[in-house]
Amino acid sequence: xxxxxxxxxxxxxxxxxxxxxxxxxxxxxxxxxxxxxxxxxxxxxxxxxxxxxxxxxxxxxxxxxxxxxxxxxxxxxxxxxxxxxxxxxxxxxxxxxxxxxxxxxxxxxxxxxxxxxxxxxxxxxxxxxxxxxxxxxxxxxxxxxxxxxxxxxxxxxxxxxxxxxxxxxxxxxxxxxxxxxxxxxxxxxxxxxxxxxxxxxxxxxxxxxxxxxxxxxxxxxxxxxxxxxxxxxxxxxxxxxxxxxxxxxxxxxxxxxxxxxxxxxxxxxxxxxxxxxxxxxxxxxxxxxxxxxxxxxxxxxxxxxxxxxxxxxxxxxxxxxxxxxxxxxxxxxxxxxxxxxxxxxxxxxxxxxxxxxxxxxxxxxxxxxxxxxxxxxxxxxxxxxxxxxxxxxxxxxxxxxxxxxxxxxxxxxxxxxxxx
Amino acid sequence: xxxxxxxxxxxxxxxxxxxxxxxxxxxxxxxxxxxxxxxxxxxxxxxxxxxxxxxxxxxxxxxxxxxxxxxxxxxxxxxxxxxxxxxxxxxxxxxxxxxxxxxxxxxxxxxxxxxxxxxxxxxxxxxxxxxxxxxxxxxxxxxxxxxxxxxxxxxxxxxxxxxxxxxxxxxxxxxxxxxxxxxxxxxxxxxxxxxxxxxxxxxxxxxxxxxxxxxxxxxxxxxxxxxxxxxxxxxxxxxxxxxxxxx
Numbered sequence: 001x002x003x004x005x006x007x008x009x010x011x012x013x014x015x016x017x018x019x020x021x022x023x024x025x026x027x028x029x030x031x032x033x034x035x036x037x038x039x040x041x042x043x044x045x046x047x048x049x050x051x052x053x054x055x056x057x058x059x060x061x062x063x064x065x066x067x068x069x070x071x072x073x074x075x076x077x078x079x080x081x082x083x084x085x086x087x088x089x090x091x092x093x094x095x096x097x098x099x100x101x102x103x104x105x106x107x108x109x110x111x112x113x114x115x116x117x118x119x120x121x122x123x124x125x126x127x128x129x130x131x132x133x134x135x136x137x138x139x140x141x142x143x144x145x146x147x148x149x150x151x152x153x154x155x156x157x158x159x160x161x162x163x164x165x166x167x168x169x170x171x172x173x174x175x176x177x178x179x180x181x182x183x184x185x186x187x188x189x190x191x192x193x194x195x196x197x198x199x200x201x202x203x204x205x206x207x208x209x210x211x212x213x214x215x216x217x218x219x220x221x222x223x224x225x226x227x228x229x230x231x232x233x234x235x236x237x238x239x240x241x242x243x244x245x246x247x248x249x250x251x252x253x254x255x256x257x258x259x260x261x262x263x264x265x266x267x268x269x270x271x272x273x274x275x276x277x278x279x280x281x282x283x284x285x286x287x288x289x290x291x292x293x294x295x296x297x298x299x300x301x302x303x304x305x306x307x308x309x310x311x312x313x314x315x316x317x318x319x320x321x322x323x324x325x326x327x328x329x330x331x332x333x334x335x336x337x338x339x340x341x342x343x344x345x346x347x348x349x350x351x352x353x354x355x356x357x358x359x360x361x362x363x364x365x366x367x368x369x370x371x372x373x374x375x376x377x378x379x380x381x382x383x384x385x386x387x388x389x390x391x392x393x394x395x396x397x398x399x400x401x402x403x404x405x406x407x408x409x410x411x412x413x414x415x416x417x418x419x420x
Numbered sequence: 421x422x423x424x425x426x427x428x429x430x431x432x433x434x435x436x437x438x439x440x441x442x443x444x445x446x447x448x449x450x451x452x453x454x455x456x457x458x459x460x461x462x463x464x465x466x467x468x469x470x471x472x473x474x475x476x477x478x479x480x481x482x483x484x485x486x487x488x489x490x491x492x493x494x495x496x497x498x499x500x501x502x503x504x505x506x507x508x509x510x511x512x513x514x515x516x517x518x519x520x521x522x523x524x525x526x527x528x529x530x531x532x533x534x535x536x537x538x539x540x541x542x543x544x545x546x547x548x549x550x551x552x553x554x555x556x557x558x559x560x561x562x563x564x565x566x567x568x569x570x571x572x573x574x575x576x577x578x579x580x581x582x583x584x585x586x587x588x589x590x591x592x593x594x595x596x597x598x599x600x601x602x603x604x605x606x607x608x609x610x611x612x613x614x615x616x617x618x619x620x621x622x623x624x625x626x627x628x629x630x631x632x633x634x635x636x637x638x639x640x641x642x643x644x645x646x647x648x649x650x651x652x653x654x655x656x657x658x659x660x661x662x663x664x665x666x667x
Contacts, residue, residue, distance in 0.1 A: 014434070046518075055624055056658070059433045059557070062432070062433040062434040106441065140442075141442075156557060159620065159621060166620030166621045416433055
């Protein structure tokens with residue numbers, strides 16, 4: 001028996017090791033070990049005041065910090081019975097989409113593309129494909145600047161607080177950004193074409209898929225959790241009843257199941273559940289994919305992220321317009337501090353993120369609970385690797401490892417999130 | 421030959437490394453003057469045996485972190501930390517306020533054997549000597565580039581010592597204490613251009629304690645504005661749970 005370990009897998013966020021046990025060319029076992037040390041955000045948030053919670057939980061992740069900030073604010077507002085204005089919701093959605101542009105561009109171009117171009121990193125592209133690198137940085141930069149426009153900086157938004165915003169962009173800034181987003185649609189379309197042109201293995205995961213779904217629009221901020229195969233649709237307040245977390249021996253991150261099955265959350269789940277609500281150019285790109293429907297080939301999570309880039313540019317341009325024309329205020333609403341329990345959920349770039357908190361009479365946190373997308377996906381990644389690795393075990397060693405790593409990277413893992 | 425730089429992450433949210441990738445406009449220029457020898461976040465490949473500058477993000481929370489830092493210090497001529505986690509222990513150091521055994525049980529269940537090898541969180545300078553520091557949660561890209569270029573030229577870069585209020589006043593911001601919000605600018609190290617108060621949000625102390633700060637006087641200011649003076653200490657803990665000699 002030979003054992004292969006790929007320690008500290010490169011181009012993923014955080015520290016993880018792939019562990020493969022081979023007998024000849026038969027795969028006996030394969031799984032992902034999460035060596036990232038436990039971080040204890042849930043106990044750390046206990047005793048902090050309600051208005052400090054988003055500052056702490058935003059630090060779960062430097063990549064999707066706007067999502068953790070917004071999700072924890074929603075949970076605190078749920079606990080305190082606060083309704084925020086429509087304008088606040090629009091600005092928060094821009095923050096979420098800013099992180100989509102930033103995250104998806106980083107994941108697709110900096111983390112994933114080198115696999116398909118046979119490169120160790122994105123940097124050699126500066127010599128060989130300067131146009132590709134330029135496009136990557138352009139989209140990523142737009143995401144950062146959208147987060148900066150609304151939140152004050154790319155990482156860890158400053159202005160988003162309980163009940164609203166402490167500052168919002170002016171109409172001229174929104175107008176300029178809208179034009180920039182509209183000009184970026186073509187770059188996003190080319191991105192989808194590029195990733196559609198990369199060969200990915202034919203593979204179908206046996207998993208369930210979960211994401212937020214909403215009658216109003218492509219769900220990232222509001223909505224219930226929906227299950228693609230089981231067909232149910234349940235309020236996020238019940239998340240503890242439809243997601244079970246388990247401690248597994250080989251990972252500092254927990255695994256999750258729903259109805260006893262591993263499941264996937266993320267761009268591929270959202271596109272499957274909400275494809276009818278995509279904006280026109282995004283819908284067109286989805287319809288013209290060479291692979292046809294994305295189905296449950298988890299390798300196609302990449303191309304789904306590219307589709308979402310198109311959607312994000314089109315949709316955020318509309319949001320900018322609405323903010324310019326609709327008026328209203330995003331100033332924090334008045335509220336009373338009281339005891340309560342609240343749940344918040346949003347779609348982070350990598351999937352649904354849930355936060356819940358219990359507050360005492362003075363607004364101090366008594367208990368907190370967070371389930372990140374990667375913690376939900378890790379069990380399914382192991383299941384996918386067990387199904388996929390035997391199909392490529394006959395390949396030369398390096399190629400075999402690369403294919404398994406490609407599967408891992410398609411999940412766009414965030415391991416530091418997973419051990420929050 | 422261009423100096424070889426390695427970037428390593430300890431316990432953190434990777435936000436400061438993400439900020440480095442956010443230097444889009446200058447990223448390629450930066451790569452022109454340094455040899456980026458290792459950066460796990462962005463590239464496959466192994467840590468080289470020889471390097472000149474080690475850039476460290478994150479707080480020290482495991483025995484492996486301590487060993488890694490000692491190795492970095494022995495090899496690199498310059499060690500530079502980025503971000504609050506490395507500088508003060510930051511948010512990870514809030515775990516010092518928790519009972520870690522109880523925390524393991526709360527997160528993983530009783531008698532669980534995962535996640536061992538953890539030690540009490542510390543800033544990097546508690547373990548090894550540090551030559552340059554870029555504070556802040558997250559770091560500011562321009563400040564990072566400025567400190568890196570000083571490190572490359574061997575120039576001194578002392579951190580500013582005065583509290584943030586001094587800079588906030590020059591921005592002509594309305595004092596947030598007068599608007600009924602507890603702002604920690606009274607005691608927090610400046611250098612961020614009073615970013616948060618300028619956007620209407622009180623300072624939360626992410627750049628650490630200003631050496632020139634007068635905590636006693638700051639408590640009195642809070643009391644005079646009608647706040648509980650102990651809130652200064654409680655709130656300042658957020659990013660500064662391992663500070664010593666303040667009280």
